[in-house]
Amino acid sequence: MKCNLKFTPTPQLVVRKIIGTIILILLITLTPSTHPIWFGLEGILLLGLLWWRRVPPRCVLRRLLILSPFVAGTALAAQYSATGVDWKILALRSTLCLLTIIAFAETTAVSDLLRGLRLIRVPTLLVTTLALMHRYLFVLADESSRMNRARAARTFTTGRRLAWLQAASVAGQLFVRATERAERVYDAMCARGWKT
Amino acid sequence: MHIPDGFLDAKTALTTATLSAIAVSFALRHVRRELPPRRVPLLGLSAAFLFAAQMVNFPIAGGTSGHLLGGTLIAVLLGPSAAVVVVTTVLIVQCFLFADGGVLALGANIFNMGLVATLGGYAVYRCVNLMWPGPRGRTVALTVAGWSSTIFAAFSCAGQLAWSQTLVWEIAWPVMTSTHALIGLGEGIISALILIAITRTRPDLVATSSLGVTPVRWREFSFLCLLISLGLACFVAPFASSAPDGLETVAIQGGFAHRALAPLRSVLAADYQIPGLTSPALSTALAGMLGIAAVLGLALLISRLVLREASPKKMLRE
Numbered sequence: 001m002k003c004n005l006k007f008t009p010t011p012q013l014v015v016r017k018i019i020g021t022i023i024l025i026l027l028i029t030l031t032p033s034t035h036p037i038w039f040g041l042e043g044i045l046l047l048g049l050l051w052w053r054r055v056p057p058r059c060v061l062r063r064l065l066i067l068s069p070f071v072a073g074t075a076l077a078a079q080y081s082a083t084g085v086d087w088k089i090l091a092l093r094s095t096l097c098l099l100t101i102i103a104f105a106e107t108t109a110v111s112d113l114l115r116g117l118r119l120i121r122v123p124t125l126l127v128t129t130l131a132l133m134h135r136y137l138f139v140l141a142d143e144s145s146r147m148n149r150a151r152a153a154r155t156f157t158t159g160r161r162l163a164w165l166q167a168a169s170v171a172g173q174l175f176v177r178a179t180e181r182a183e184r185v186y187d188a189m190c191a192r193g194w195k196t
Numbered sequence: 197m198h199i200p201d202g203f204l205d206a207k208t209a210l211t212t213a214t215l216s217a218i219a220v221s222f223a224l225r226h227v228r229r230e231l232p233p234r235r236v237p238l239l240g241l242s243a244a245f246l247f248a249a250q251m252v253n254f255p256i257a258g259g260t261s262g263h264l265l266g267g268t269l270i271a272v273l274l275g276p277s278a279a280v281v282v283v284t285t286v287l288i289v290q291c292f293l294f295a296d297g298g299v300l301a302l303g304a305n306i307f308n309m310g311l312v313a314t315l316g317g318y319a320v321y322r323c324v325n326l327m328w329p330g331p332r333g334r335t336v337a338l339t340v341a342g343w344s345s346t347i348f349a350a351f352s353c354a355g356q357l358a359w360s361q362t363l364v365w366e367i368a369w370p371v372m373t374s375t376h377a378l379i380g381l382g383e384g385i386i387s388a389l390i391l392i393a394i395t396r397t398r399p400d401l402v403a404t405s406s407l408g409v410t411p412v413r414w415r416e417f418s419f420l421c422l423l424i425s426l427g428l429a430c431f432v433a434p435f436a437s438s439a440p441d442g443l444e445t446v447a448i449q450g451g452f453a454h455r456a457l458a459p460l461r462s463v464l465a466a467d468y469q470i471p472g473l474t475s476p477a478l479s480t481a482l483a484g485m486l487g488i489a490a491v492l493g494l495a496l497l498i499s500r501l502v503l504r505e506a507s508p509k510k511m512l513r514e
Contacts, residue, residue: 021299022299022300025201025298025299025300026300028201028202029201029202029300030206063294063295067200067295067296071200077363077367077368077371090202090203090362093201093202094200094201094202094203094298096202097200097201097202097298097299097300098200098201098295101201101291101292101295101298101299102295104292105292105293105294105295110293113292123221123224125224125227125228125236125239125281126220126224126281126284126285128236128239128240129239129240129243129281129282129285130240130285130288130289131240132237132239132240132241132243132244133240133241133243133244133247133285133286133289134289134293135240135244136240136241136244137244137247137248137289139244140241140244140245140247140248141247141248141251143248144248144249144251144252145251148252164254164385164386164389165389167252167254168254168386168389168390168392168393169393169396170252171249171252171264171386171390171393172389172390172391172392172393172394172396172397173393173397174245174248174249174252175242175245175249175273175390175394175401176394176397176398176401178238178241178242178244178245179238179241179398179401181241182235182237182238182240182241182242183234185237185241186234186235186236186237189237
């Protein structure tokens with residue numbers, strides 16, 4: 001679900017984007033906590049970027065809300081442990097880093113990302129695995145929710161123990177189907193001239 | 197357990213990234229050499245399976261629900277090096293697409309969940325399975341392995357957080373380990389149930405090396421384990437030696453936590469109070485062993501309940 005994709009960038013541009021993202025995250029991580037004004041500047045920069053690329057604020061907010069519990073938990077634990085780390089700074093810093101990755105993820109198509117990864121010499125096997133995973137991620141997720149729906153339609157309300165057994169059988173069936181699909185995918189790849 | 201950015205300092209992030217990069221490239225080379233080309237798509241499909249299987253929820257008391265983490269299950273099904281590649285792929289996608297886990301912390305996350313959890317869990321599985329072969333032994337082994345893999349990962353995660361001085365070790369360890377002792381229980385049971393379900397539909401998939409993945413060569417495996425212990429020596433060893441009091445209190449607290457989980461535990465704990473409490477290392481080791489024994493007993497119970505219920509004889513009778 002990409003929110004804004006206007007043009008397909010060249011792989012070089014994607015590589016630059018990856019490097020830029022990493023540098024920005026490094027900057028945020030290395031900002032000294034004695035000068036909180038810098039966090040404000042970085043935040044304004046990020047919000048400006050998000051506004052410029054027209055990423056809908058609801059997208060960003062939803063993702064931030066899903067991901068914040070761990071940040072909040074650790075920040076809370078840090079408050080009670082006497083390392084001298086200010087939990088507000090900790091939470092602020094990781095929220096800014098989250099914003100950076102969200103901005104990157106929302107504005108980059110996966111196919112472009114894969115091309116960029118190939119360009120920076122990430123091993124082919126890993127890129128192939130990534131590509132196949134992304135291709136079948138939504139297919140298998142659909143399949144699992146379909147199986148769940150079918151199960152819900154055919155069974156009455158059950159006890160908790162039976163519910164575990166059934167959920168496990170759905171997951172097991174999912175693995176079996178994934179394996180069978182992998183065979184067909186291999187045949188299709190060979191038919192298109194794929195070599196290791 | 198995905199560590200976000202901003203929680204680790206430079207030295208931790210760099211160390212874990214280096215170790216993970218070495219280990220993953222090693223696993224990739226091993227997989228490329230050993231895996232028949234026919235099975236290459238299976239890696240991607242397994243990664244997608246892991247992602248989709250995490251959406252299947254298991255009801256727990258009070259309306260909450262848990263889901264599979266799955267590194268150990270994949271290691272048992274596909275072999276450890278392939279599992280390292282699969283879990284690494286899942287973590288990369290979670291990081292870049294779903295912003296789950298930080299970019300700079302990616303090395304640490306791969307180290308915890310891709311290496312420590314997967315390989316540690318696999319080692320436990322092999323050990324238990326050697327002692328006890330057969331389908332029931334496999335179920336028990338996977339339950340114990342799933343539980344311990346979660347604990348291992350939590351332990352290493354706590355060490356990293358303490359090493360980068362985000363949390364104090366005395367707080368990080370008990371909090372992470374006690375919560376993950378509960379989470380791991382679910383993980384072990386779910387993994388075992390899924391393995392049983394797969395065995396029932398396609399028993400040929402579970403038999404060793406039927407998926408074309410050679411189990412493992414011990415030389416490779418020991419090299420990977422060496423890398424892991426190197427990392428753990430960095431994160432955990434400095435605290436473990438300098439904080440005996442923390443360890444001791446945690447050992448006692450851990451005892452209480454486990455007693456609530458398994459009635460078996462309270463019987464065993466009576467013996468455990470007599471010797472060894474003066475030496476923190478010994479008492480911790482004892483507490484750990486008792487914890488594992490409790491989980492083993494639980495695993496036995498589950499395997500007996502589930503396997504009896506699903507045995508073909510009973511199905512025929514009905």
